[in-house]
Amino acid sequence: MKAVNNEAAVRAMSGVLDVVTIDTGVAVVAETFGQALDGKEALDVTWGPGTVDALSDQDIRAKLKAATPSLDVLGLLVKKVEGEFDFTFASHAPLETNSAVADVRADRAEVWSGLKSPIAAWAAIAEAVDLPVSKVTVHVVQAGGSFGRRLFHDAALEAAVVSKKSGRPVRLMWSRIDDMRHGRMRPATHHRIRATYAAGQVLTFEHRVAAVETDFRHGLGDALTAAAASLPAGIGNATFAQTLFLTTVKSPYHFGITTQTLTEVSIPMHTGSWRSVYSANTRGAEEIVVDELAARLGKDPVAFRREFLRTARQRAVLDKVAEEGEWGRDLPDGRAQGVGFHDEYKSCTACLVEIDATDPRKPRVTKAVVAADVGRVVNPRGLEAQLLGGLTDAISTTLRAGLHIDTGLPLEGSHSQFHYARQKDCPKDVPIHVIEGGDEPGGAGELGVPAAVGAVANAYARATGTRPRSFPVTFDVDFTPFPR
Amino acid sequence: MPSHTFTVNGETVTVEAPDDLPLLWALRDLLGIHGPKYGCGIDVCKACTSHLDGEAVRPCVVSVSEAGGRRVTTIEGLADGEELHPVQEAWLEQDVAQCGYCQPGQIMAAVALLKRTRNPTDADIDEIANVCRCGTYFRIREAIKSAAAKMG
Numbered sequence: 354m355k356a357v358n359n360e361a362a363v364r365a366m367s368g369v370l371d372v373v374t375i376d377t378g379v380a381v382v383a384e385t386f387g388q389a390l391d392g393k394e395a396l397d398v399t400w401g402p403g404t405v406d407a408l409s410d411q412d413i414r415a416k417l418k419a420a421t422p423s424l425d426v427l428g429l430l431v432k433k434v435e436g437e438f439d440f441t442f443a444s445h446a447p448l449e450t451n452s453a454v455a456d457v458r459a460d461r462a463e464v465w466s467g468l469k470s471p472i473a474a475w476a477a478i479a480e481a482v483d484l485p486v487s488k489v490t491v492h493v494v495q496a497g498g499s500f501g502r503r504l505f506h507d508a509a510l511e512a513a514v515v516s517k518k519s520g521r522p523v524r525l526m527w528s529r530i531d532d533m534r535h536g537r538m539r540p541a542t543h544h545r546i547r548a549t550y551a552a553g554q555v556l557t558f559e560h561r562v563a564a565v566e567t568d569f570r571h572g573l574g575d576a577l578t579a580a581a582a583s584l585p586a587g588i589g590n591a592t593f594a595q596t597l598f599l600t601t602v603k604s605p606y607h608f609g610i611t612t613q614t615l616t617e618v619s620i621p622m623h624t625g626s627w628r629s630v631y632s633a634n635t636r637g638a639e640e641i642v643v644d645e646l647a648a649r650l651g652k653d654p655v656a657f658r659r660e661f662l663r664t665a666r667q668r669a670v671l672d673k674v675a676e677e678g679e680w681g682r683d684l685p686d687g688r689a690q691g692v693g694f695h696d697e698y699k700s701c702t703a704c705l706v707e708i709d710a711t712d713p714r715k716p717r718v719t720k721a722v723v724a725a726d727v728g729r730v731v732n733p734r735g736l737e738a739q740l741l742g743g744l745t746d747a748i749s750t751t752l753r754a755g756l757h758i759d760t761g762l763p764l765e766g767s768h769s770q771f772h773y774a775r776q777k778d779c780p781k782d783v784p785i786h787v788i789e790g791g792d793e794p795g796g797a798g799e800l801g802v803p804a805a806v807g808a809v810a811n812a813y814a815r816a817t818g819t820r821p822r823s824f825p826v827t828f829d830v831d832f833t834p835f836p837r
Numbered sequence: 838m839p840s841h842t843f844t845v846n847g848e849t850v851t852v853e854a855p856d857d858l859p860l861l862w863a864l865r866d867l868l869g870i871h872g873p874k875y876g877c878g879i880d881v882c883k884a885c886t887s888h889l890d891g892e893a894v895r896p897c898v899v900s901v902s903e904a905g906g907r908r909v910t911t912i913e914g915l916a917d918g919e920e921l922h923p924v925q926e927a928w929l930e931q932d933v934a935q936c937g938y939c940q941p942g943q944i945m946a947a948v949a950l951l952k953r954t955r956n957p958t959d960a961d962i963d964e965i966a967n968v969c970r971c972g973t974y975f976r977i978r979e980a981i982k983s984a985a986a987k988m989g
Contacts, residue, residue: 385866448968495936498936767877783975
């Protein structure tokens with residue numbers, strides 16, 4: 354930020370109490386948010402350069418493709434199925450925009466915000482307002498679902514600094530357009546997958562993922578890991594990324610020699626973990642290749658998965674959706690079923706969907722059947738709710754929801770442009786079956802996304818006779834972007 | 838500063854505000870009624886859905902002057918005293934809310950739908966365009982159908 358060119362004029366606007374410049378922007382303090390938003394709209398600011406002003410989607414996609422390592426197995430002499438996949442950036446798009454309340458005085462500070470890493474936030478706020486941690490009280494309040502966004506505490510930090518500079522308590526809120534364009538997003542990824550087979554057996558399964566670097570500098574909830582993740586590039590954050598990728602991404606199938614690797618491309622953008630982190634795209638793409646492998650081997654997608662899954666527990670979950678979802682039932686042209694499977698967090702889940710892609714540009718998932726074994730179930734309705742949310746995320750990001758990066762910024766600026774699913778995009782029937790497993794409870798909050806990504810993509814492929822490779826499948830700029 | 842008098846949830850209120858202040862901010866910041874939520878400010882996320890003379894509106898695009906002399910109902914005014922509205926009961930029964938941020942708007946949209954049609958079809962329910970970022974849509978659908986059945 355270089356200068357506010359019309360500060361006096363904005364200060365003279367109705368209800369405006371203060372205009373405060375901070376490191377990350379300009380805050381307008383007013384009696385009501387309506388007046389503050391008007392003041393913000395009226396600001397004439399000369400901004401300095403952004404971090405990626407020269408980059409647009411095609412540049413980022415080319416960088417990712419170039420960074421994707423080649424596959425080890427020679428592709429010439431063996432029978433193989435292969436594919437390259439792209440997933441766009443996706444906004445967290447929390448319905449509650451970035452927000453916090455702060456009351457900073459000369460000798461103490463009090464902050465209220467929805468925080469997922471409150472200890473790291475506490476230390477950062479104390480430092481920003483130049484008070485000892487013992488004089489700073491941070492209240493963690495219930496937040497609108499943010500799906501990873503509030504791992505970052507930038508709103509709390511901004512509110513504290515604005516309160517200090519303005520000398521009054523403030524409720525700080527970002528506008529929707531700022532939240533979507535300057536918030537966080539799931540990094541775009543590129544995937545190169547090759548499976549080789551002979552005599553009905555899968556011999557190798559290789560997956561090379563290239564992703565724009567995910568920012569983990571919020572740490573793991575404590576101040577120590579936040580500090581460690583903030584070490585210089587290539588040491589701190591990259592180590593976190595590799596650890597997370599390797600501990601969360603695995604194949605549930607006996608596919609011979611299986612390798613999955615992550616290559617991060619360091620592009621200074623506001624990224625962040627998004628529900629399911631690496632698994633949504635990584636395992637989603639693999640589930641598509643699993644369907645294509647089955648087809649090549651002349652096998653039914655459910656029967657093929659059943660044959661290669663590792664455990665009886667996994668097969669029971671898959672069997673459940675096949676049975677309850679009447680796998681293989683006749684559907685008219687343009688409609689099809691698709692299936693996906695995922696195992697993570699000591700839990701496993703299968704998803705079967707039916708899609709109506711009679712108009713391939715306007716596909717709708719009409720029914721979804723989900724089954725999960727998460728070990729001991731603590732809250733059955735809560736578990737079903739998590740699987741339902743994961744399904745909706747998968748429907749959205751597979752079919753329509755993504756961000757177009759145009760010379761450094763997303764074009765999307767509101768919910769009319771970032772096409773997260775609405776009621777009209779969602780299935781009218783979603784039976785969810787919980788299979789009671791062992792004693793130990795597994796995870797479920799992020800579990801539902803990858804299997805559903807696979808199921809939706811596979812259903813779309815079967816309904817349209819295409820091989821989708823770029824997600825979301827419908828991704829036009831079907832709106833007039835707001836001015837920058 | 839102009840003053841505007843209208844009823845909110847059965848009570849007559851007067852606020853001093855510029856004519857063009859969106860009703861949302863008169864409700865939230867001047868009257869302390871926080872059920873209607875900000876999510877976009879341009880009538881696309883629908884999180885602030887409330888009723889004006891019984892019709893669903895988005896207070897983020899209704900000016901406070903337009904509300905003058907009229908009847909505003911927010912989620913806070915939906916219950917009859919201690920007795921919840923049947924749609925609220927259905928929401929509890931189906932355990933719809935996850936984070937809850939969009940749910941006041943979803944409920945107000947559902948109540949307005951059920952006022953227009955007592956027995957909504959799936960296509961009618963599809964017309965509710967309120968965003969739920971937690972993705973609770975199927976439970977919203979079930980709750981609307983359950984409420985419709987009970988309200989006869």
